[in-house]
Amino acid sequence: MSSLSEALVQVVEQGAAAVLATVIEVEGNDRLEAGAKCLIRDGQVRAETIGDAGVVEAILRESAVHLQAEKSKLVSLNMPAGGGKLEVFFEVLPAPPKLVVVGAGHIAVPLVKMAKVLDFHVIVTDDRLAYANRERFPDADEVLVGDMAQMLKEMSITPSTYIVLITRGHKYDEPCLREIIHSQAKYIGMIGSRRRIKACFQRFRDEEKIAEEVIDRVYAPIGLDIATETPAEIALSILGEIIKVRRGGKAASLSGHQN
Amino acid sequence: MPGQGTCFDETNPEARKKESVYHQVKEFLDKGETLAVATIVSAKGSTPREVGAKMVVTAWGEILGTIGGGCGEADVKREAIEVIRTRKPRTVRIDLLDEISSDSPAVCGGIMNVFIDPWWKERDQEGSVRK
Structure with missing residues (x-):
């Protein structure tokens, strides 16, 4: 199985556009820890350590905006139904212009x-x-x-x-x-x-x-x-x-x- | 504008391609080391580098990349070594308003939040990578 760092190296070497989302703060969700990550490339989740389909889905949706703007950003995500409140950093790895x-x-x-x-x-x-x-x-x-x-x-x-x-x-x-x-x-x-x-x-x-x-x-x-x-x-x-x-x-x- | 030379870096795309932060991270993880990756996640006022800028700190306190030269980097390094030891990430608030190190070329004057995240081999391989 390939690793997250390997997938990131590939993004850089292939000149692809990607977003690495990292949860940096969690409130009211015991199943999730700061440091959990999700790598999105070509509109698809390539790797993730989040383990919660709802959160991954929310991150995937949110990532498109930041990729389009080519700007890394810290975003608060309020998850429905006891999913808690998350601070997620969206790091944009833009394709070279x-x-x-x-x-x-x-x-x-x-x-x-x-x-x-x-x-x-x-x-x-x-x-x-x-x-x-x-x-x-x-x-x-x-x-x-x-x-x-x-x-x-x-x-x-x-x-x-x-x-x-x-x-x-x-x-x-x-x-x-x-x-x-x-x-x-x-x-x-x-x-x-x-x-x-x-x-x-x-x-x-x-x-x-x-x-x-x-x-x-x-x-x-x-x-x-x-x-x-x-x-x-x-x-x-x-x-x-x-x-x-x-x-x-x-x-x-x-x-x-x-x- | 003083300090530009120390605050900004990575202008050569070829060098960036071969020596991106993630190339460096992977190289250290392959050797079995635990690292801390410090990222500016938010900033207010005048900060030396942009949101998203990164710095890698090794267990030996070696620094690769920069989040802004003298501006708070020492604090981040100290915290990063703790993060490597505990393998627990933390967010550090760096207040550059109070920094009275006028002899430093990198005088800034903003506030930034830096997320310091531990990376090690087993953790790196956890994410179910889909092809």
Whole structure:
């Protein structure tokens, strides 16, 4: 039988998302002791030393919220029918965030560098080998050359994926956006002037019949309002926006998005 | 901002991957040692590290990881050794407001609750792991 520590090591090594819930205080339940644990991975209980199906069920339900928020938290659980009052610490082991940079132009270079400093798993993609290559992106985890929309279609996109559309023109951004707009990505940002973005969204409404709340997901124009001038500054404003979305901050986005 | 260097750590994802707290825990348990894992479970005010930050204490008083350098770490270590001895977890309240160790670079000024939990091999294998 494998151990809890082994299961936790696997979570880290496989880059999985999990929650380790630990009971740290018990009131009015003699069958349960502080230190009892429950490991949840992929929405399932992988290991537990709690031994009370009702409590495990309550912990499993509660864990989803914290995993989604990527925030560890101490929670009081009032169990019905003599189950007592529990203090449970939900430790979130989030999947490492993945940043997909679509378009390997002049903003992508500082963007990839900075994203590596911030511990993202970074994928950069372009259809031009002269741009999407190792010399230009020595820090990237993956450099992919090919049709950008097609690659996005084949890519695994999860709630810990952040996507930045900064191709060389709307002709390319639009088909890429169409591929990912219904995905689970936590963040989709697209570069471009307000006028072009407006036209793009109008086509999405008219031709694709894409719902308003779906279009509203897209952060466009991309980035935080910090009056950028250089490519590196634009990269910084994009990553600032991504951190804001990830952590739940309040800084002003150029697109007017709150959080 | 003084103390950042001592209070924050673990910036390299590769290093984190290979040397996560749980890698260290497993390594010690495999050797048959009892450990205490101290976790910040709640915090108020200015604390050196975030909720969820962990520190491992061995039976010999060796410390791996940090919950904030000078800020209350000595208290936690002392309690952790008791936790290892008794194999009973406890929650310790660390009040950083009173700490008058101005020579320490890690001057903070919040309150945090640290859960200190004993881990040993037999206990680690108790949970019915489902594949």
